[in-house]
């Protein structure tokens with residue numbers, strides 16, 4: 001997979017948190033241009049259902065990453081429904097902060113997984129989304145970054161930011177909401193990662209030192225019990 005911008009920090013960890021996908025039926029929520037879906041497909045998944053709301057993204061996915069075992073479908077994550085136990089693995093990379101009603105979604109995900117099924121997701125970290133709207137860095141009169149602004153951490157909900165275009169809507173949720181939502185839905189939380197570069201990595205990519213000052217991503221692996 002070809003990682004871009006800050007994804008370079010998130011992507012290898014995300015992949016390391018996946019189970020062996022051989023013969024699994026997999027759902028990718030917010031597949032974008034299909035990099036993760038395609039990676040999982042060629043790694044041996046039996047079937048990958050890849051959902052995204054953007055026809056532009058899906059067109060690219062279909063033209064550049066098509067495969068007989070992956071189907072790219074246009075749907076809003078808020079509206080999709082599947083029969084219980086349909087999948088063994090659900091993945092979602094950097095999408096959940098765009099989706100309202102997280103608790104409802106993770107409950108639905110738990111039903112779509114078969115017993116023992118696994119969910120791996122990454123999302124923007126609550127310390128990162130707490131700065132919405134606007135830039136989080138506090139800068140001094142010389143333009144140097146002196147800190148990261150955290151305020152109204154407990155005010156959950158939608159904020160708008162500029163990301164190539166104005167009005168990109170993202171949802172801030174506290175860490176407790178994210179993790180507790182999984183527990184309430186019946187998931188067992190197996191691993192939680194806040195990626196930060198180590199010294200070797202910083203020598204190659206000094207620009208990543210900002211990720212030592214505040215977390216940008218949160219990655220979670222959770223599973224439903226083997227027997228319900």
Ligand SMILES: C[S@@+](CC[C@H](N)C(=O)[O-])C[C@H]1O[C@@H](n2cnc3c(N)ncnc32)[C@H](O)[C@@H]1O
Nearest residue numbers: 030031032052053054057076077093094095098
């Ligand atoms: C930051 S991109 C991540 C794409 C992909 N998962 C990846 O890791 O490269 C977020 C994706 O979520 C999709 N998305 C945002 N809101 C959505 C929604 N309500 N339903 C389905 N997809 C959505 C966007 O179209 C976009 O492709």
